[in-house]
Amino acid sequence: MRRIGLLEKTGEKIAYYRKKNGFSRQYLADNICDESTLYRIEKGQQLPRLDILKEICMKLNIPIEYILSDNDEAELISYVQKFKRLCRESLYQLDFITLQYHYEEAKNFSNNNPLLNNRQFLRFLSWIEAVLYHKRDQNPEKAEILLRKLIQNGKIINEIDINITNSLGLLLLEQNKLKEALRLFISSYKALENSPYIEDKSLFPRVAYNLACLYYENHRDSECFDICYRLEYYLQSNHLFYCAGEVRYLLGILHKRKNDLDIAQQYFDEAVNIFSFERKYAFCSQSLHSLAEIHYLKGDSRNGELHVNKALSIADSINDQEISNAIKEEIKHTIKQYASRL
DNA sequence: AATTAGACAGCTTGCAGAAC
């Protein structure tokens, strides 16, 4: 009896999502299975093989859980996915007010839906709570206590473990606890390498970039290069823009350190273009500053001057006066330094 | 008792073709 129900439900759901996407059976079945097979699956005459079901779901752009779970669960899965996506967007924009709104709404929702009280979702909520303590309340101590509580036995296995560990690493980095931060980023990076499926495509760039920065600080250049090149490849192959400018900038300063001035110049150039497109004025000004230094080092003082002036003018666009002034001071220091050499 | 091999049933699949 149970099998009959499963056959019908599976078929009905596939047919529903196929029609919702405006696909014909022929189109959906193409390169996956025979049209007649799909027909019989939809009509509840047979169950699809797992590999076929997986490909059907991919083409329909739905998680396989939508088909395998019952209707109530499917709605909840959809809600959780939407919530996670919105949180990621708010985090990317550093919009902690919106993040708090999503967090509170999800908390209320989970209180009213016992099905949502599963461990993974509650851990995700607690992670967001810790981020809010840290970034919104400027209370790193409280955030650290919660994050440490969320890392059980130091085990980093799934996506949420990696997010928690990465956040704790960043927090420790701010407190200058570099050794422990490095250990956490390395563990997160290794866990990511061993995770076959990660939903959040920005997780790898976030963790890898943090680790690369620490390697740079510790003068572990070859490891830093390795991660940066991997990151570049990952961003390109996943059509991602996330931290693309930062990676170019890091590669620029790495090559500058190696005295490969021409390659460094190329990376700084790319970083400037990406930051100016993203309107990240502080980063853009810093990249122009670095570019100017390269020109000075190559003996091209005319271009050096041109770029420091550009860097100064972009620094004026930075909203945070403190940051703006600090960057301008650094630029002026460079101007003095190279002017005295002429 | 545990393992292996063969027979068998049930199921999914793709192909071909009919019906609408």
Added chain:
DNA sequence: GTTCTGCAAGCTGTCTAATT
């Protein structure tokens, strides 16, 4: 063009008898 059906092939799990 889309939907539906019949059929043969192939895969998998279960049962049973033989063997170790």
